Amino acid sequence: MRTIAWLMLITFLASAPVVAQRLSDQTSAAAKAHFIENLLRQMTTEEKIGQLRLNCIGVQSPREQLLEEAAASRLGGIFYAVGRADLREFQDAALRSRLKIPLFFAYDVIHGHRTIFPIGIGLASTWDTGAITLAGRIAAQEASADGLDMVFSPMVDITRDPRWGRASEGWGEDAWLSALYTSTMVQALQGSTLGAAGNVMASAKHFALYGAPEGGRDYNSVDMSLPRMYQDYLPPYHAAVKAGVGAMMLTYIAINGVPATSNTWLIRDLLRKQWRFKGLIISDFNAVADLVSHGVASTDREAAMLAIRAGLNMSMSDTLFRDELPGLLRSGAVSQEEVDDAVREVLGAKYDLGLFADPYLRIGAAKDDPADIHAETRMHREQARDVARKSLVLLKNQRNALPLDKSARIAVVGPLAKSRLDILGNWSSIATSAQAVSVYDGIAHALDAPDRLLYARGADVTDDPRILDYLNVPGANPADVEVDPRSPTRMLQEAVDVARQADVVVAVVGESRGMSYEGASRASLGLPGYQARLISALKATGKPLVLVLMNGRPLSIGKEHDMADAVLETWYSGTEGGNAIADVLFGDYNPSGKLPITFPRSVGQVPTYYNHLNTSKPPQADAPRAVASRYIDEQNGPLYPFGFGLSYTQFSLSDITLTRQSLKRGEVLGASVVLKNTGQRAGETVVQLYLRDISASISRPVKELKRYQKILLQAGEERTLYFNLSEEDLKFYNAQLEHAAEAGAFSVMIGLDSRDVKERRFELF
Numbered sequence: 001m002r003t004i005a006w007l008m009l010i011t012f013l014a015s016a017p018v019v020a021q022r023l024s025d026q027t028s029a030a031a032k033a034h035f036i037e038n039l040l041r042q043m044t045t046e047e048k049i050g051q052l053r054l055n056c057i058g059v060q061s062p063r064e065q066l067l068e069e070a071a072a073s074r075l076g077g078i079f080y081a082v083g084r085a086d087l088r089e090f091q092d093a094a095l096r097s098r099l100k101i102p103l104f105f106a107y108d109v110i111h112g113h114r115t116i117f118p119i120g121i122g123l124a125s126t127w128d129t130g131a132i133t134l135a136g137r138i139a140a141q142e143a144s145a146d147g148l149d150m151v152f153s154p155m156v157d158i159t160r161d162p163r164w165g166r167a168s169e170g171w172g173e174d175a176w177l178s179a180l181y182t183s184t185m186v187q188a189l190q191g192s193t194l195g196a197a198g199n200v201m202a203s204a205k206h207f208a209l210y211g212a213p214e215g216g217r218d219y220n221s222v223d224m225s226l227p228r229m230y231q232d233y234l235p236p237y238h239a240a241v242k243a244g245v246g247a248m249m250l251t252y253i254a255i256n257g258v259p260a261t262s263n264t265w266l267i268r269d270l271l272r273k274q275w276r277f278k279g280l281i282i283s284d285f286n287a288v289a290d291l292v293s294h295g296v297a298s299t300d301r302e303a304a305m306l307a308i309r310a311g312l313n314m315s316m317s318d319t320l321f322r323d324e325l326p327g328l329l330r331s332g333a334v335s336q337e338e339v340d341d342a343v344r345e346v347l348g349a350k351y352d353l354g355l356f357a358d359p360y361l362r363i364g365a366a367k368d369d370p371a372d373i374h375a376e377t378r379m380h381r382e383q384a385r386d387v388a389r390k391s392l393v394l395l396k397n398q399r400n401a402l403p404l405d406k407s408a409r410i411a412v413v414g415p416l417a418k419s420r421l422d423i424l425g426n427w428s429s430i431a432t433s434a435q436a437v438s439v440y441d442g443i444a445h446a447l448d449a450p451d452r453l454l455y456a457r458g459a460d461v462t463d464d465p466r467i468l469d470y471l472n473v474p475g476a477n478p479a480d481v482e483v484d485p486r487s488p489t490r491m492l493q494e495a496v497d498v499a500r501q502a503d504v505v506v507a508v509v510g511e512s513r514g515m516s517y518e519g520a521s522r523a524s525l526g527l528p529g530y531q532a533r534l535i536s537a538l539k540a541t542g543k544p545l546v547l548v549l550m551n552g553r554p555l556s557i558g559k560e561h562d563m564a565d566a567v568l569e570t571w572y573s574g575t576e577g578g579n580a581i582a583d584v585l586f587g588d589y590n591p592s593g594k595l596p597i598t599f600p601r602s603v604g605q606v607p608t609y610y611n612h613l614n615t616s617k618p619p620q621a622d623a624p625r626a627v628a629s630r631y632i633d634e635q636n637g638p639l640y641p642f643g644f645g646l647s648y649t650q651f652s653l654s655d656i657t658l659t660r661q662s663l664k665r666g667e668v669l670g671a672s673v674v675l676k677n678t679g680q681r682a683g684e685t686v687v688q689l690y691l692r693d694i695s696a697s698i699s700r701p702v703k704e705l706k707r708y709q710k711i712l713l714q715a716g717e718e719r720t721l722y723f724n725l726s727e728e729d730l731k732f733y734n735a736q737l738e739h740a741a742e743a744g745a746f747s748v749m750i751g752l753d754s755r756d757v758k759e760r761r762f763e764l765f
């Protein structure tokens, strides 16, 4: 009896903090609801509609007009404006309005703000949630210190198609990994409470499936089965919701014929009802007006009606809500309730951001404004260098071409070697290229004797007039792709002459940052312009050849891979990219990055992804002439597989040990391997665990990532790694969209990449 009483007391005491927390959550939710309802009751229709507008200074809405609209309560938020003095003026205007409802300020802070970190696909290559947290925290602090409340980030669109220029922004091709990174980044940006300076509201995007446009062509439509959506594309958006993301931005594209902006199923059924998303839903830039181009609305009025009825809260940039909602309300085509619901979400976001308590929470007082917004003291270089080093992926290293000897005579060649702009990558917020470190700069800093450093440009990134016309906006300085006035032959000859004088050639090649960007899809995936010819000419000199790739998407560079002695993928590595790359080239940092996306052999293979289905006729090594699911002019399989990346040391993996051969529901299956550093120096690698459901009610992928561990081992050290699996890990969405594990045989695979794995089988009962 006494024991039971003690147990009850202990249980009560243990649960008391949880109960107290729940009560305080309920009290604050009630206070918030009360505040919002009270405000809503006082608002005129015009003021309500004003809250649904997120605008930027532009041709249609000049600064003076926006200031007037803010003062008249006809604006909910502003984006693309930055800097405390500027934003203060807008907030002052909003606080002159009748109800003094503050504005919120948003910006595209995607991979850093003043200090730029690697682009999304680079951050994803770290396989290090600590690095992602660091990048996110610093971005939030820098953005907040510039007066911003919301960032249009993280970008979580899965893609299996490197033709899509926005492959650069996301986390790659895997649903499980992308979901993990998404919740990490949301938590990093938002911190423990949104109502504090230093934390910003994340707006995950682009809901949903933006990374799967047909043909990899940006803005193109997507037609996808529900099981594939749920299994392979939706998990990161769902992870954002589960992590408490404050806002969600809708994609431009049409999903199975219905644009996201007017897609009731997507917004109301999936996001609101199934996932219970409580935050703000915003459109992409001009997307409400785009409903007319999509051909689902015949007039602007109809477009506004469809969007608000589908559940969109705030429209970005176009003026359709302002111009059309009053008439739609009068005619009864849109109900007061529909508008009020949207307004509640905007006010709710402002409440959560702490703006009703203090509209200047992030803007601060004028006396505290920084004298120089680009001051070095406002940068976080050390952290940027640390994260950038982790994002670099060593793809080839034969005959120990790397690391380089610091006393060698090095020829740095290539159109991207001296670029401080490209290394920042696209969406580099308000960073200045003058503060970035190019690859050439980084190598020069690292060398004992910089006089042994030689340089030649060798080629332009591209000379394709179609690309130049598109990317080089007239009058922009610098141009996206700089064109050297010398002839291609002359540049090539200079590079060859320089290479001949050197002990080793480092060729920095790839794409300009604008080539891997919104609207920049490519139909070919080779090195553009004369760069491939440059690599062949450098190879012909017989000097050791190191390729440093700078690009935002997987490239198909099989020939260049064969010619090079070493290949280092650097993506666009940010402000400190050049120093980080030099750290790896000279061995001051041992590379540990792994690819979060597959590199195809040729563009014709696309989409190429590791978690494909087996098909009726998988190719068989012992029957190469048999009919099979393959190309007759290209091998199956990637140039570099998902999860791949080398180190300057070597690792071996033992066979897998399982704690049981059969698993009952509710039980745990342990899988272990011994990882050994068999090389001469300390190094880190990522041990990856994949599962396969051998036979199920629908065909299941040949493998799917479920766990990983990033491990640092000293030379000669070994460690046993343990992974626990349960029924939850074996679940998938079946044809009825039930998330369930089916009894039968499974394979567990563990490897240092997705191709080369150890395997054991077990049964689920």
Ligand code: NOJ
Residues within 6 Å of the ligand: 108, 152, 205, 284, 285, 518
């Ligand atoms: C369009 C892009 O698709 C989106 O990612 C971005 O946040 C908005 N423009 C605002 O710049």
